[in-house]
Amino acid sequence: xxxxxxxxxxxxxxxxxxxxxxxxxxxxxxxxxxxxxxxxxxxxxxxxxxxxxxxxxxxxxxxxxxxxxxxxxxxxxxxxxxxxxxxxxxxxxxxxxxxxxxxxxxxxxxxxxxxxxxxxxxxxxxxxxxxxxxxxxxxxxxxxxxxxxxxxxxxxxxxxxxxxxxxxxxxxxxxxxxxxxxxxxxxxxxxxxxxxxxxx
Amino acid sequence: xxxxxxxxxxxxxxxxxxxxxxxxxxxxxxxxxxxxxxxxxxxxxxxxxxxxxxxxxxxxxxxxxxxxxxxxxxxxxxxxxxxxxxxxxxxxxxxxxxxxxxxxxxxxxxxxxxxxxxxxxxxxxxxxxxxxxxxxxxxxxxxxxxxxxxxxxxxxxxxxxxxxxxxxxxxxxxxxxxxxxxxxxxxxxxxxxxxxxxxx
DNA sequence: CTTGTCTATGCAACGAGTTGCATAGAAAGC
DNA sequence: GCTTTCTATGCAACTCGTTGCATAGACAAG
Numbered sequence: 001x002x003x004x005x006x007x008x009x010x011x012x013x014x015x016x017x018x019x020x021x022x023x024x025x026x027x028x029x030x031x032x033x034x035x036x037x038x039x040x041x042x043x044x045x046x047x048x049x050x051x052x053x054x055x056x057x058x059x060x061x062x063x064x065x066x067x068x069x070x071x072x073x074x075x076x077x078x079x080x081x082x083x084x085x086x087x088x089x090x091x092x093x094x095x096x097x098x099x100x101x102x103x104x105x106x107x108x109x110x111x112x113x114x115x116x117x118x119x120x121x122x123x124x125x126x127x128x129x130x131x132x133x134x135x136x137x138x139x140x141x142x143x144x145x146x147x148x149x150x151x152x153x154x155x156x157x158x159x160x161x162x163x164x165x166x167x168x169x170x171x172x173x174x175x176x177x178x179x180x181x182x183x184x185x186x187x188x189x190x191x192x193x194x195x196x197x198x199x200x
Numbered sequence: 201x202x203x204x205x206x207x208x209x210x211x212x213x214x215x216x217x218x219x220x221x222x223x224x225x226x227x228x229x230x231x232x233x234x235x236x237x238x239x240x241x242x243x244x245x246x247x248x249x250x251x252x253x254x255x256x257x258x259x260x261x262x263x264x265x266x267x268x269x270x271x272x273x274x275x276x277x278x279x280x281x282x283x284x285x286x287x288x289x290x291x292x293x294x295x296x297x298x299x300x301x302x303x304x305x306x307x308x309x310x311x312x313x314x315x316x317x318x319x320x321x322x323x324x325x326x327x328x329x330x331x332x333x334x335x336x337x338x339x340x341x342x343x344x345x346x347x348x349x350x351x352x353x354x355x356x357x358x359x360x361x362x363x364x365x366x367x368x369x370x371x372x373x374x375x376x377x378x379x380x381x382x383x384x385x386x387x388x389x390x391x392x393x394x395x396x397x398x399x400x
Numbered sequence: 401c402t403t404g405t406c407t408a409t410g411c412a413a414c415g416a417g418t419t420g421c422a423t424a425g426a427a428a429g430c
Numbered sequence: 431g432c433t434t435t436c437t438a439t440g441c442a443a444c445t446c447g448t449t450g451c452a453t454a455g456a457c458a459a460g
Contacts, residue, residue, distance in 0.1 A: 170359045
């Protein structure tokens with residue numbers, strides 16, 4: 001399980017509550033890992049009971065108290081152990097690719113809108129990543145000599161940027177392919193809807 | 201659940217047994233989806249009981265009998281319905297990225313071997329994908345005018361190829377970053393092991 | 401003649417991840 | 431006054447996915 005380790009890394013970068021972690025997982029850590037608050041609370045509780053995390057009740061004003069978690073000694077050791085273990089290289093799980101192959105048995109043109117929607121989502125993500133890069137690493141307000149932790153965060157972010165750029169280029173390829181199939185008339189066995197391609 | 205839909209697509213492309221599906225999921229379909237045989241058998245059973253698949257017992261010689269599944273009418277309809285529903289754009293789950301950020305709290309140089317191993321795995325995958333592309337789509341033995349189903353399979357494969365190329369380039373970036381950090385001496389707080397960088 | 405590999409299917413148990421719901425005070429907008 | 435939004439935590443139920451194990455005949459290598 002890597003959620004555990006993602007939490008360790010995030011808490012080492014900065015201690016925080018389950019709620020704060022959940023928000024980080026929507027932002028920076030979310031570049032390469034996602035988790036809901038339920039999952040996070042459950043795992044935090046387990047990790048605390050195992051002694052890898054320490055908790056501190058922090059009373060607050062104008063908002064509910066929070067439990068601030070930080071990494072205890074055994075947690076650091078557990079992370080270090082994991083870092084020295086080999087892990088399986090990832091394999092993709094891409095629903096959209098399943099849909100694209102499935103379109104052969106339906107109307108390929110009907111997928112154009114969906115693919116365009118994904119294109120917009122990935123373009124937005126790319127814009128956010130690039131803004132984050134400028135803010136934290138390459139812009140004038142960024143710290144001049146980055147420390148090792150920042151260098152590593154930056155290279156991970158560059159990975160996210162490369163991923164989004166690649167995906168956007170591929171979606172352009174998919175759109176061109178779908179439109180070419182539509183132009184030479186559909187085939188599979190599904191319905192044929194005249195579908196004026198929206199301006200790309 | 202998209203495993204169900206991946207199975208429908210695969211069985212529409214060609215009917216087959218659970219075992220055969222499992223092997224396809226290691227190859228072509230595996231470019232964008234993975235599943236173990238357990239998962240596949242379980243889901244096949246459920247889909248059959250729901251009437252979306254039809255089974256046929258096929259006796260064989262020299263090997264155990266098999267159950268050949270094919271898509272029934274309701275299965276086709278279910279796939280069509282799914283194709284017209286919007287799906288969530290994917291989010292990454294990249295363990296290696298977690299490790300890279302975690303390396304800030306350990307010895308960054310110790311990760312070089314691991315990253316190089318991933319580099320090799322992705323290079324191998326790329327080579328396999330390119331060989332498959334030549335065999336099925338762009339080589340002299342490939343069918344001259346591709347039918348729509350093949351065009352769509354090809355664009356999905358091009359996605360796999362683009363993904364592997366992007367990943368390999370990023371891993372090069374990661375290696376350069378790790379080595380640069382190693383050269384200027386480690387930092388995080390972890391152990392410092394002299395670690396002669398293996399030849400790139 | 402034993403070990404290992406390949407085809408082929410399956411159960412049982414567990415762990416990971418999602419969805420729906422509940423609570424509760426504070427602030428902000430209508 | 432009412433609804434919505436934000437912070438903050440959590441339970442319960444469910445589905446998805448993985449791991450370990452079992453069976454069983456055929457075939458190949460040592």
